[in-house]
Amino acid sequence: MTRLEMPAEAAMSPEQLAVCAETVAGRRGKVPAPMIAWLRHPELARRGQKLGELLRYETTLEPHLTELAILVCGRHWTSHHEWTAHKAMGLKAGLDPDVIAAIAARSVPELSDDRQRAVYDVSSTLLSTGRVPDPIYARGTTVLGEQGMVELVGVLGYYCLVSLTLNTFELGLPGSIAPELQDPEFKGASEA
Structure with a gap:
């Protein structure tokens, strides 16, 4: 509700x-x-x-890369509505369903190219630690460029705001509950 x-x-x-x-x-x-x-x-x-x-x-990141970053963010925050919406958009943009399934399972996905790996590594590391170590940063800027890295961090920051907004106000629920994102250790206010 x-x-x-x-x-x-x-x-x-x-x-x-x-x-x-x-x-x-x-x-x-x-x-x-x-x-x-x-x-x-x-x-x-x-x-x-x-x-x-x-x-x-309006970024230099191809749609499938933006959707990859959004899915990593949505999974990080277990934002069901964000996940549901962007899973569909990610598939439409050409993301491999196995990549999406791995992210849902909190596993490292098999990625097809350097740009996807850079987006995944920067996104998952930044979200889990709040930092990007030098080797991951160097690889990200080499592959995505400085502008692409700035855009990627912008995407992640924005979708953290979106995920936290959706989660706090339980927007899109219960219709957007994504069964693949169930975290047994967490029960939302409406489930308690």
């Missing part, structure tokens, strides 16, 4: 209505789930969705 619902259009402020209209008119074509919470602060919703639009559609 979600903790926050999308405000009814009649109950929205002019600022909330404007942000929703801008978002629907943009590349996404719809209001993304985290905006349900962010609309409580319309400028946060505006800036957050704009940043997400930039990081999803």
Whole structure:
């Protein structure tokens, strides 16, 4: 059960209505789930969705690499809604289903190329330790370039915000429960 619902259009402020209209008119074509919470602060919703639009559609990272990073992030936070949405997008972008299954199982996936390995290694290491050791950083910048590394860190930071928003407010639940992400040691507030 979600903790926050999308405000009814009649109950929205002019600022909330404007942000929703801008978002629907943009590349996404719809209001993304985290905006349900962010609309409580319309400028946060505006800036957050704009940043997400930039990081999803306007980087040097190919779509399958962006989706790989998002899946690593979604798995790190066990964000069911994020996982469900981006698993489908990752498959559409050409990610191997076995790679996705390995990430879901918290296993190191077999990756087909250096760019995928760099994205996975930087993402998983940064999320698990909060740092990127010199060898992984050097390989990442060699393969992705400095701009690609900055974009990758931006994607991870943004999707941490998204995952934490979705998890805190239980957005997209129960419809987006991803059985492959079940963590037996954690029971959400709605499951307790």
